[in-house]
Amino acid sequence: MIWSEYEKLNRKQYEELQLERLKRTVERVYENVPFYRKKFDEIGVKPHHIKTLRDIRLLPFTTKDDLRENYPYGLFSVPLSKIVRIHASSGTTGKPTVVGYTKHDMEIWTEVVARMVTAAGVREHDIAQIAFGYGLFTGAFGLHQGLEKVGATVIPISSGNTEKQLMVMQDFGATVLxxxxxxxxxMDEVANELGIDRSNIKLRLGLFGAEASTVEMRREIEKKWGLFATENYGLSEIIGPGVSGECEYREGLHINEDHFYPEIINPETGEVLEEGETGELVLTTITKEGMPLIRYRTRDITSLIYEPCKCGRTNVRMTSVKGRTDDMLIIRGVNVFPSQIESVLMGIEGIGPHYQLVVTKKGYLDDLEVHVELVDGKLLERYAELEKLENKIKHRIFTVLGLNVKVKLVEPKTLERTTGKAKRVIDLRNKTN
Structure with a gap:
């Protein structure tokens, strides 16, 4: 099922629409956002210079630091009286990044999420349990309004209280998680501890987002819950969830490119890369009123696929995010993404899906230690088997990365759990100098 005609335009139609909307957006920010007018003037670019889509390369990038420096409302392009909703990032370091939505922006947001969940397989007979936290984070509200638009029943349970989550999942007959x-x-771990009969669980579809995951992790989730797992992508600065999502073929995440214009750049030089090359995703909002962003550097590493999908949608797809430029570790000259380690770990028997990467520094050299939970804690008492498993993990990681790492196998359920984004990297370099 295809939700919107905008998901199956031909390439020429997309480009004509994108150029028209890009021109209007550039004019809007130049006239209404002092930050952009100053940046454009500094490099001698005016709205009338944008004559083709390629001319977007004349425009400056926007970064998360720009949002922080204009906190809270400095990038809004409409008066505050026109803003009907405010959201913000988690703000784990310093002040959060604030975003504002007009009534029209809210309609767009609802529409793009409706497209995304429809592509994933949600239908009006579904019962969707939203276990994201409701609040300034965009995830819960974004999925909520899109799911309601397609007619699904929404359970806004929010995050936390896992035992209650599982009770509601059974009693309310949730089909989408x-x-x-x-x-x-x-949640699977807790369900096992409680001895929950999986025949009482009706889940058939998972809509997973807010953190990157590997194919291996998805298979693990599908095996444990007996559902079809899909990935979706969004970020509050652009709109929230609804930027892109997988269809039933899961061969890339369909970008709603009639609203978000994507580019892939070399993260070091800023140069726009050719189709199919892997680099940093840059997004320009071309329909937003409240806070349009020009060439926003997402820091997410991916590539774009322009050929039409088997599902019938013709909009461009992005591959699953490989990692973030600011999450990438450089260990003794080797670039390491947590997702690469995860892919290795998920294929090894005897260890669980929870892991952490601990980075330390000895002298001038960085060291990486991989902490992984055992499935059976009794293995800690069997040194020969433990050593064999540690060596197996080290060898697999060396094969993939060409890097020797330390491996520490720990008791089950000893690594930190979270209802939100998992913290995979513990960087102790400043503490071990």
């Missing part, structure tokens, strides 16, 4: 991949795995 909305949460982070890591929380889905933790």
């Amino acid at each position: 909305v949460c982070t991949p890591s929380y889905a795995l933790y």
Whole structure:
């Protein structure tokens, strides 16, 4: 099922629409956002210079630091009286990044999420349990309004209280689960502890987002819950969830490119890369009123696929995010993404899906230690088997990364659990200098 005609335009139609909307957006920010007018003037670019889509390369990038420096409302392009909703990022470091939505923006947001969940397989007979936290975070509200638009029944249970989540899941007959991949795995753990009969669970579809996951983790979730797991992508600065999502073929995430214009750049030089090359995703909002963003650097590493999908949609797809430029670790000259380690770990028997990467520094060299939970804690008493498993993990990681790492196998359920984004990297370098 295809929700909107805008998901099956031909390439020429997309480009004509995108250019028209890009021109209007550039004019809007130049006239109404002092930050952009100053940046454009500094490099001698005016709205009339945008004559083709390629001319977007004349425009400056926007970064998360720009949002923080204009906190809270400095990038709004309409008066505050026109803003009907305010959201913000988690703000784990410093002040959060604030975003504002007009009534029209809210309609767009609802529409793009409706497309995304329809592509994933949600129908009006579904009962969707949203285990994201409701609040300034965009995830819960974004999925909520899109699911309601397609006619699904929404259970806005929010995050936390896992035992209650599982009770509601059974009693209310939830068929769709909305949460982070890591929380889905933790819920399975708690369900096993409680001895829950899986025949009482009706889940058939997972809408997972807010953190990157690997194919291996998805298979693990599907095996444990007996559902079809899909990935979706969004970020509050652009709109929230609804930027892109997988269809039933899961061969890339369909970008709603009539609203968000994507580019892939070399993260070091800023150069726009050719189709199919892997680099940093840059997004320009071309329909937003409240806070349009020009060439926003997402820091997410991916590539774009322009050929039409088997599902019938013709909009461009992005591959699953490989990692973030600011999450990438450089260990003794080797670039390491947590997702690469995760892919290795998920294929090894005897260890659980929960892991952490601990980075330390000895002298001038960085060291990486991989902490992984055992499925059976009794293995800690069998040194020969433990050593064999540690060596197996080290060898697999060396094969993939060409890097020797330390491996520490720990008791089951000793690594931190979270109802939101899992913290995979513990960087102790400043503490060990």
